[in-house]
Amino acid sequence: MTGEASAAFDPFRPPMVGAETWQSAMVAAGWRCECTGQCGKGHVKTAGRCGTNHGSAHPLAVDAADPTASLHAAVTGAELVALCAGCQAGAKRAATKAAEQDAADHTDQLDLFDLTGGDAA
Template sequence: MSEPIVYAALWRPAMEAAGYRCQCTGQCGNRHAKAGGRCPREHDQHASKHRGPVHLLAVPADLTASDTTACRAAATQLRAWCPDCYTAARAAARKAATAARTAAQNSLFNL
């Protein structure tokens, strides 16, 4: 089984906790209905015949975390994500956070 060149000591516990399977449960916008509600992609498995193997990422559970905060996350704060789900879920989480901040700021001026 392949492992990252750096931070394997943090990556491995996150993968073991996830069973080496992406932990997305629809945050990416895909309901993953065919897989029981959880992304079916597993580490080192081929997603399709046209793509190479999936290499899962260990990233903070908080998808809005800054890169600096993400680098400081403990192993218990990490979740396994396939690159496709992570990219889409992180964009959605950041968009929702921005919308919430904007709404909060607007409410301050509409009192």
Template sequence: MTRRIPPLGDSEGLWQAVMAAAAGRCQCRGTCGTSHDKDGGRCKTVHGGYGHRHGTGPVRLIAAAAEPADLLLPPHKAAALPKAALLAWCPECHDATRRAAAKARQADAPTAEPDSLF
């Protein structure tokens, strides 16, 4: 596994703890819309490895909410999540899962009724 350099704001070691629990590998199990069947049901992206697209450079995993709906939390609430509520995400899986959660939230939202004149 490649060397893990924590982000600048990781003074408490939270990111390092999440990466250690994930063994430096993205923990997405298909919430991004990809089945990851070829890789045993889990994303194969590792921290410091290279993306599957040509020229993407080294991948930097992020620690973010485990529940897709929690990925939509405002930053100050997301930062307060405990270690048990976090997973290691590659940028592609994180963004795709966040988009899917936003789309699901929008679909579940009640439609606004137009104001009537009478």
């Protein structure tokens, strides 16, 4: 429990998850980006999965598998994935876009319900 001494800022490890969580997620990922297209790229050259390995040139980040999950969810046992910076940014962007699209769809639906529900009420 005295890992404080080694808890200095590490550019390889974003502060969003603890060192142990980060390490176990990385080991599970095989120290390789786990993106299988959620960033929007097909990664066809690397059999559908991003081929970026963890390293000084491409430090991987550990993030919630669901890019829309809250930070709290991400650090409290949600599914975690190792992602390279490019895929992490891409996945976030895609998720944000999807959420916006979702909200837009939902608004349309509400309008629709409003119109059709008017008669019933």
